Amino acid sequence: DRGIRSATPEEIRAGLTADVYFVGTQQILQHLHKQEQVVAAEVFANHAGILAGVEETLALLAPLPVTVEALEEGRAVAEKEVVMRITGRYGDFGLFETAILGILASSSGWATAAREVVEAAHPVPVFSFGARHVHPAVASVMDRAALVGGAQGASSILGARQAGETPSGTMPHALLLMVGDTVEAARAYDQVMPPEAPRVVLVDTFKDEAEEAIRVAEALDGRLGAIRLDTPRERGGVTPGLVREVRARLKQAGYPDVGVFVSGGLTPERIIALKEAGVTGFGVGSYIAAASPLDMTMDLKMVEGRPVAKRGRIPGLTDNPHLTVKLANAPEMRG
Template structure:
């Protein structure tokens, strides 16, 4: 059975069919008129800095999308934070990339939103274990996108098995409420013992302790049942009856400690977000964050031509190689002209025209991505994570 879930196949994306219809009509019109100008286009969210930084990612997919086309592309590094101005720049004949705009923006917009929200969750509890539990809230075909964005932002792991196989990471997680229901009320100890005997030794023994009884009662029962084998308890109390969640966690911690179970960790999940995590980070040991990440707004990127000319086609057509600069153009409300973006030591994000001097102490953030259709950058997720967390500290993200 071909494509049983009706999703857009990779071939359609690479062929430019995953596009808005008006790009097909644009191609037909330009070819009819024998027009295909040399342009520079930029991908931008806000034109000027707003003081609100966001994480840029998706650049690896953009490189795959545009590979083999007669284009030069520059972009911010994967995981870089930005505040206004362009994050990606394309140069070449317009019809080399016209139909790819829709997919290109999708590759950047949603993952950048996921990563920005994940970074907020990460920094809400910087010394705690934080996992991504949100794959159930998105279509399965983008689960890997969610989990990669979470890892890029510094989260410690995720729950989706297939995404783990693609990313080369082991998925995490222990038991759902369904397991407890299958054993029934009053048989919680039997459920935890069966889990302990059934799963491999490398899986943490985290008992779910809020299914039938009070969280404190089930936590103590789990500790008595598994003894030294118990690594922790997970409290997933729904918001409809949560009450003072911080008080519940403090009470569970107190009762475990009072009975000598100081080494049993407390893991929290269920509708958590940064504001609910911060009060708990001193008493809980870990958090599972789901809908806060998957429900994040996409970054509202757009792609706009900012310079246009009738420069020669081919590998030597780059404005930086030929010295043949075009005319700045822009739609109303946008900024014409090719731009550069800089990071200053104090965390500033500055935007200038490319032919003007940048800040004397600034570092240009654009790096080559594609040269004449060839990808010239390597992608390493661990390096992107380090970059994201270091840049977040530099710019004061979340402070």
């Protein structure tokens, strides 16, 4: 299905996503009768951040005759800290350097950004709403990393399943526009949804948010869990003042327990201000999705018991007591 251009797990396992220059390497090693050398390679992070993607990397490496030591997912790692060490014949794992670094770097980048918003929002929960900013092939990878970083749920179906969530209750602007009235749509949604699903109704489509919030609260008669504010930038976005007012007007109308869920261009700074105004849930999209990868480097540090390194790095294994053995299938290294 090359219409959709992302690689399948089979293609990844077949090494097709590797950098091309790994291809000739095995051939050259054979030419030089060095293909049986056992080596140790270390992966380190170029910046501090939250580590993620370890489990997926282990799943990629599990079938191979390699030994892998690694840190735990979700751990805060320091700049230049070694996060994984792979020992084995280079020909057996070298082709996967690109994939390993890519999995760790992208997942850790997302987890790091998620941690930032989670800390800003604490104790109000954060949900990963970033699926629409990344390629669908990796939407659930991102959602998984956001959960590692502390998010409480995620918007993509695969991501929500990872969080053990049932498909959660809110609705797209499109539905409201087709129905033509928020209250009518909210009533239908209330009738169709399973009783245990929380009712979260988007109230910024047609009318003033405060007006619509009260209309919907009245229509759902106690079953409304939260309203969702996603006011676009053209209308000034969601401000702390809007949240305070909506909460106050709902309370005056007899609905003090209706929550306020906010989404749209959220950053740690905005989250802090909105939390103080009474928000009960945040949906964070681009702050997580557009996070830079936490770039990783893999360096060969031992070749058959001999410490090596390229210029700029220190030869030999790097001490990190937090590494634990995850796979133990490598042939023995000679020295």
